[in-house]
Amino acid sequence: RKEVEQDPGPFNVPEGATVAFNCTYSNSASQSFFWYRQDCRKEPKLLMSVYSSGNEDGRFTAQLNRASQYISLLIRDSKLSDSATYLCVVNSPNTDKLIFGTGTRLQVFP
């Protein structure tokens, strides 16, 4: 089983739609979780950290489900500018390194 798994997509959604991505992780001892956004041919940029109680930043909501070992990202009122690849990132407690998922591609159309 991969350490971090994501549905590669693409998710094609109209402007204004709500879309959600899930990401599963294999190590139950992981403590740090993040979502990064990567535009085509650019570097990944931190979108938001994921806290145990869940957290919201504007139209973006992140949730952590420890029992089922997954994190989610919900995007409300999708904008064209949200089109990107979203990377799920989880720490590896054994090595203190971050493990990156291969990303979920989102395409928002007019």
Next chain:
Amino acid sequence: SQTIHQWPATLVQPVGSPLSLECTVEGTSNPNLYWYRQAAGRGLQLLFYSVGIGQISSEVPQNLSASRPQDRQFILSSKKLLLSDSGFYLCAWSEVLGNTIYFGEGSWLTVV
């Protein structure tokens, strides 16, 4: 505020030629530094990381090497490039190992 820069942004190199990518971080001291590679359609692969000057940990055996001659400088090198070395190379830094990581702009390498 902290900034990270890497260069060159793009390069095309023939097979067997050497490589040197450089990265510097400003606005912080004793950062953890990383080199990642992202091949086409694949995820980020950690190549090297460093927790201090002269301290390099290699994650994947290959013909690449890394050096950290100064606190905020990280260099990725190769003596002889292979076709399979083509990809998007990203330098990154973090304050805490295993916590939020910040990337440079990336370097696109095409080996021909």
